[in-house]
Amino acid sequence: MYRSDSQGNARTKKKKEKKSPRVEKHEKEQLDPYADKPLSLSVTANMEMVKQELGESADIIFRLLTIADHNHTEGLIVYVQGMVDDERLNEFIIQPLHRERFPLDAALDSQELLAVLKADVLSTGIVTDISDWKLLFQKLFMGYAILFLEGSDQAIAANVIGGARRGIEEPKTEMAIRGPREGFTESIRTNTSMIRRKIRSPKLWMEQWTIGEISQTPVCIMYVKGLADEKILMDLRERLESIRIDGILESGYIEELIADQKWSPFPTILSNERPDAVAGNLLEGRIAILVDGTPFVLVVPAILNMFFQASEDYYQRFDITTFLRMLRFVSFLIALLMPSVYVAIVGYHQEMIPTQLLLKLAAQREGVPFPAYLEAFIMEFVFEILREAVVRMPSAAGNTISIVGGLVIGQSVVEAGIVSPAVVIVVSFTAIASFVSPTYSLGIAARLLRFFLLLAASTLGFYGIGLVVLLLILHLSNIRSFGMPYIKPFAPFFLKDMKDTLVRAPLWLMRERPQKLGNQNKVRQDMELEPRKEPEQ
Amino acid sequence: MSRKHAYKPQSNTQMCLRRSLLLLSACLFLTLSGCWDLRYLDKLGVVLALGVDDDPSGKQKLQLTVQVVLPQNVAAESKGGIGGTAVTTFTETGDTLFEAIRKMSAKTSRRLFFSHTQMLVIGEAMARKGIFPLVDLIERNPDIRTDISVIVTRGMKAEQLLQLTTQMESIPINQIHEMIKVNQTAYGTNFGVKVKELTRLSGEGKQQAVLPSIRIEGNKAIGHSNENVNSIPAAAIPVLSTMAVFRDGRLVDYLKPKESRGLSWLHNKVKSTVIKLACPNSEGELIVEIQNASIAYKVKHDANGLPVVKVTVRLTGSIQEIMCPDVNVGEEKVLNEIGEMTSLAVKDEMEETINRLQKKLGIDALGWGKEIYLQQPNSWKRLGGEWEAEFPSIKSEVICNTIILGSGIRGESIVK
Numbered sequence: 015m016y017r018s019d020s021q022g023n024a025r026t027k028k029k030k031e032k033k034s035p036r037v038e039k040h041e042k043e044q045l046d047p048y049a050d051k052p053l054s055l056s057v058t059a060n061m062e063m064v065k066q067e068l069g070e071s072a073d074i075i076f077r078l079l080t081i082a083d084h085n086h087t088e089g090l091i092v093y094v095q096g097m098v099d100d101e102r103l104n105e106f107i108i109q110p111l112h113r114e115r116f117p118l119d120a121a122l123d124s125q126e127l128l129a130v131l132k133a134d135v136l137s138t139g140i141v142t143d144i145s146d147w148k149l150l151f152q153k154l155f156m157g158y159a160i161l162f163l164e165g166s167d168q169a170i171a172a173n174v175i176g177g178a179r180r181g182i183e184e185p186k187t188e189m190a191i192r193g194p195r196e197g198f199t200e201s202i203r204t205n206t207s208m209i210r211r212k213i214r215s216p217k218l219w220m221e222q223w224t225i226g227e228i229s230q231t232p233v234c235i236m237y238v239k240g241l242a243d244e245k246i247l248m249d250l251r252e253r254l255e256s257i258r259i260d261g262i263l264e265s266g267y268i269e270e271l272i273a274d275q276k277w278s279p280f281p282t283i284l285s286n287e288r289p290d291a292v293a294g295n296l297l298e299g300r301i302a303i304l305v306d307g308t309p310f311v312l313v314v315p316a317i318l319n320m321f322f323q324a325s326e327d328y329y330q331r332f333d334i335t336t337f338l339r340m341l342r343f344v345s346f347l348i349a350l351l352m353p354s355v356y357v358a359i360v361g362y363h364q365e366m367i368p369t370q371l372l373l374k375l376a377a378q379r380e381g382v383p384f385p386a387y388l389e390a391f392i393m394e395f396v397f398e399i400l401r402e403a404v405v406r407m408p409s410a411a412g413n414t415i416s417i418v419g420g421l422v423i424g425q426s427v428v429e430a431g432i433v434s435p436a437v438v439i440v441v442s443f444t445a446i447a448s449f450v451s452p453t454y455s456l457g458i459a460a461r462l463l464r465f466f467l468l469l470a471a472s473t474l475g476f477y478g479i480g481l482v483v484l485l486l487i488l489h490l491s492n493i494r495s496f497g498m499p500y501i502k503p504f505a506p507f508f509l510k511d512m513k514d515t516l517v518r519a520p521l522w523l524m525r526e527r528p529q530k531l532g533n534q535n536k537v538r539q540d541m542e543l544e545p546r547k548e549p550e551q
Numbered sequence: 552m553s554r555k556h557a558y559k560p561q562s563n564t565q566m567c568l569r570r571s572l573l574l575l576s577a578c579l580f581l582t583l584s585g586c587w588d589l590r591y592l593d594k595l596g597v598v599l600a601l602g603v604d605d606d607p608s609g610k611q612k613l614q615l616t617v618q619v620v621l622p623q624n625v626a627a628e629s630k631g632g633i634g635g636t637a638v639t640t641f642t643e644t645g646d647t648l649f650e651a652i653r654k655m656s657a658k659t660s661r662r663l664f665f666s667h668t669q670m671l672v673i674g675e676a677m678a679r680k681g682i683f684p685l686v687d688l689i690e691r692n693p694d695i696r697t698d699i700s701v702i703v704t705r706g707m708k709a710e711q712l713l714q715l716t717t718q719m720e721s722i723p724i725n726q727i728h729e730m731i732k733v734n735q736t737a738y739g740t741n742f743g744v745k746v747k748e749l750t751r752l753s754g755e756g757k758q759q760a761v762l763p764s765i766r767i768e769g770n771k772a773i774g775h776s777n778e779n780v781n782s783i784p785a786a787a788i789p790v791l792s793t794m795a796v797f798r799d800g801r802l803v804d805y806l807k808p809k810e811s812r813g814l815s816w817l818h819n820k821v822k823s824t825v826i827k828l829a830c831p832n833s834e835g836e837l838i839v840e841i842q843n844a845s846i847a848y849k850v851k852h853d854a855n856g857l858p859v860v861k862v863t864v865r866l867t868g869s870i871q872e873i874m875c876p877d878v879n880v881g882e883e884k885v886l887n888e889i890g891e892m893t894s895l896a897v898k899d900e901m902e903e904t905i906n907r908l909q910k911k912l913g914i915d916a917l918g919w920g921k922e923i924y925l926q927q928p929n930s931w932k933r934l935g936g937e938w939e940a941e942f943p944s945i946k947s948e949v950i951c952n953t954i955i956l957g958s959g960i961r962g963e964s965i966v967k
Contacts, residue, residue: 360592361589361590361591361592362588362589362590364590364592364595364597364664364666364667365666365667365694365696369597369599369667369669372592372597372667373597373620373622373625373722374625375592376592376593376595376597376620376622377622377623377625379591379592379593379622380593380622380623381593381623382593385591386591386592475589
């Protein structure tokens with residue numbers, strides 16, 4: 015489809031060529047010391063090795079014990095305090111090993127004992143064999159407990175992942191009046207389970223990687239097999255695998271590293287905090303990327319249209335939603351264009367507004383020391399400062415900021431005649447309009463572009479605005495997200511996809527999944543869903 | 552795969568060249584803009600009206616008066632403070648409009664800005680000398696709109712009108728501008744004429760211009776001061792007069808009020824008006840409000856092959872006032888009768904206008920020449936050459952039809 019295939023190949027190729035020898039060396043230094051090194055047969059030697067490798071870190075707990083059922087063979091449990099669930103560790107691992115229940119065959123050597131313990135004694139869900147240090151450390155820091163036995167160069171990792179994490183709360187960024195109240199959390203497993211609860215199909219598949227050479231962050235992709243496009247999947251896997259970085263702390267890292275467009279203010283990957291929204295996207299054939307440690311889940315491929323959609327759109331009546339959709343598009347345009355249009359009118363095109371309005375504007379401009387464009391720049395800048403301050407401030411001080419910002423600056427600046435009230439109106443209206451966008455990432459794109467438009471309007475008037483808008487449209491039609499044209503249903507034009515753009519068609523009319531997104535399996539519902547006509551009398 | 556081969560890797564210099572070429576062509580966009588005209592709003596003197604008079608000293612051809620708005624005073628007013636006047640005027644002489652405008656820069660601290668000009672006021676003396684030289688600039692200059700309306704001052708100078716303060720609108724020219732609209736839609740003695748309508752007269756058909764006229768009622772001496780608007784009623788107010796008739800752009804005469812409305816009928820400009828009728832069988836009056844009027848021209852031939860202009864008017868109206876004791880508006884017959892009386896009255900008005908223009912003045916201000924040109928091009932070929940001579944002898948026929956829809960929410964009259 016489109017360019018995804020060739021592009022993907024070109025990307026990796028380029029990457030390999032560009033990779034400098036220094037990076038190569040850096041990788042080796044990180045991985046080599048314990049990659050191929052076998053575990054020791056001695057428990058103490060292993061313990062020393064762990065201590066040495068981890069610099070005797072205080073949170074690594076070593077628990078020496080003896081296996082009661084087997085001649086009191088020495089064993090060692092290693093785990094990271096705080097990352098394991100202490101109760102589960104006691105109940106399912108330490109207690110079964112300690113307790114004498116039925117004696118095991120004393121003739122078993124350590125290797126066999128390990129297998130028996132794994133099969134019969136340890137009662138946690140996931141138990142993994144470990145034979146090298148690399149895997150061992152990986153599991154250790156995921157919250158597994160590692161069991162060594164004297165005389166064995168194998169170890170067992172048992173899943174007792176636990177420790178304090180934030181519970182499921184209402185999403186902070188995407189509020190909804192109607193719809194589920196749960197939002198993703200920082201735990202990748204909780205997140206995947208939340209998606210599974212929405213789509214209980216065997217076709218919901220998941221693939222997992224560990225990305226980040228130092229951070230070792232679990233990253234996984236989820237998709238509905240049969241709906242997701244295989245080419246996009248291949249491309250995505252390739253892109254994820256080609257990431258070489260110290261750490262992934264948030265899905266924003268992944269987003270920036272795998273995005274098609276490195277130089278664009280527009281987001282080509284959707285980030286989302288709502289499981290229902292992600293599930294909806296999966297059902298349309300898109301792919302979700304989950305990263306441990308963040309509630310923001312990425313969805314690819316993402317087109318511009320998706321940034322105007324809220325999950326609530328599908329829970330409300332279609333006519334109301336259609337109205338709200340249009341409102342959002344208009345608000346986006348207002349957020350983008352209003353200050354520049356004001357500056358263009360006041361500076362260049364005074365003939366374009368009604369006389370009475372002109373006189374009012376002229377009266378307000380009377381005695382204002384700055385030219386209109388500078389005024390608009392100053393106020394926009396002040397607003398951005400305020401906005402950033404409110405986001406960063408501790409919430410207790412947030413109110414102070416809004417009072418100082420709104421009342422003190424807003425009102426007194428006007429009363430002092432330094433800035434005209436019209437500019438304050440324009441800037442505040444723009445600000446409100448920019449908050450209408452259901453996705454934060456598109457809102458900030460408009461925020462940035464507004465300044466470029468303002469610059470164009472203050473030097474060239476409407477002509478300048480026209481030029482920048484033209485450039486924007488050119489740029490937008492040039493962007494692709496995983497091979498998907500960014501402004502897809504509009505250009506290239508797909509009449510069938512228009513059902514979910516500016517308008518939201520009634521659900522019973524949305525028979526087909528989006529075009530060009532997994533070409534197989536187009537139809538998503540039966541015709542039967544159309545409302546039945548009244549039987550004729 | 553094929554696409555991959557099609558994409559040739561470029562050398563660095565080639566890339567650079569392409570990039571810089573692209574950048575260069577992008578920069579050319581900047582030079583494309585023909586109007587580098589940043590104007591600060593607070594450095595503009597917004598001209599709301601132009602007034603043109605004869606130069607009183609006689610040295611130059613005209614005297615221009617501009618009415619400029621003073622935004623700070625408009626604002627003070629809305630805030631409830633006591634500002635000065637909302638507008639001021641500047642006067643300058645010159646041989647042409649543009650010359651006078653630029654000469655005026657010696658008197659104004661702000662660049663005059665004409666895009667919001669709403670009216671062209673022509674003084675009576677200047678109107679007698681000719682109005683067409685005044686509209687060329689307005690038509691030619693892209694900064695000035697061509698849909699500004701034109702008015703003639705009757706018995707005074709344009710300057711005086713522009714210096715008059717008004718009570719209902721703080722900006723005087725707004726008052727005059729709106730007066731024309733209100734009068735046209737409610738009574739119909741005057742109708743607005745725009746500059747572009749004047750310039751279109753120069754085409755085939757040889758139609759002559761008509762313009763609404765205005766005068767000042769009351770004490771002209773204090774009309775220009777704030778004192779004027781501080782008393783109830785105002786000492787001097789602008790009042791619309793009747794339509795002025797021009798021959799070749801020169802003012803000839805004013806119509807009488809009845810003829811003036813007749814002209815509005817014939818120009819299809821009446822939206823709503825009232826017709827006063829005498830009671831059918833007794834003393835007293837009856838008022839019919841016209842709510843809808845439409846007019847159609849049809850040009851036919853008579854037996855001698857001469858064109859006959861047939862004017863058909865369709866009116867819809869209702870009875871608004873009855874001073875007659877014996878009119879029973881409950882009967883359809885009575886309503887029809889009143890309809891016929893209305894038709895007669897309107898027909899009479901129109902015929903009076905036609906008579907005045909055709910027989911007495913000999914000025915085709917009705918646009919009949921244009922109608923003949925459009926509907927009977929062959930006749931126009933014959934008559935067009937000496938249209939001024941032919942016009943008075945053109946026959947016409949006025950047919951008027953009125954439908955009375957009702958008599959309001961009351962039946963018989965209170966008057967007994």
